[in-house]
Amino acid sequence: MASGQEADPAPAGEWVSIDGVEYRRVVLCFLFRGGDDSGAADRIHGDRQVLLGLKRTGFGTGRVVALGGKIDGAETDLDAAVREVAEESGIGLVPAEVRAAGSITWQFPARPAWNMAASLFTAEAGNATAVACEEIEPRWYGVDAIPWQDMWQDAPHWVPGLLAGRPVHATVVMSDDNESVTGVVVD
Secondary structure, three states, X not given: OOOOXXXXXXXXXXXXXXXXXXXXXXXXEEEEEOOOOOOOHHHHOOOOEEEEEEEOOOOOOOOEEOEEEEOOOOOXXXXXXXXXHHHHHOOOOOHHHOEEEEEEEEEOOOOHHHOEEEEEEEEEOOOOOOOOOOXXXXXXXXXXXXXXXXXXXXXXXXXXXXXXXXXXEEEEEEOOOOOOEEEEEEO
């Protein structure tokens, strides 16, 4: 979401309306390990890694994505992020150690049922080992070796800010082919 359009942190249901457009509420959580975990912008160098995963089923099948998914019932965004990480990687997070990292909306004009509004989170994973599940095959990537070609085409516009430790607020409009990007605004 663009700045000034912060999502309500309280549970608000599966869908939310922003500027007259309906979006499914989802969460994404980027787990990190190694390198400098102090939050410094230069932490993208060295042995710093981020956990991403190859989607095996569902939305985004065949793409490398961040861990996450939809918010169930009356869950808070944070609760959903912790649950999704556990389901998709077997890594248990302590909610108090998960940090809000911004928000992003994706609008699919040719397929509005795919519109999503995501709350973004980051967390340190320490030495945790990720375990595959039916939906996703998690893998650690060096933050300087992200497989951009295997991700959604909007990822290079906003993921680098998260990797550098900055909060990201973005709005993405996808093209009618539901693959390429028509427009991106990153605050």
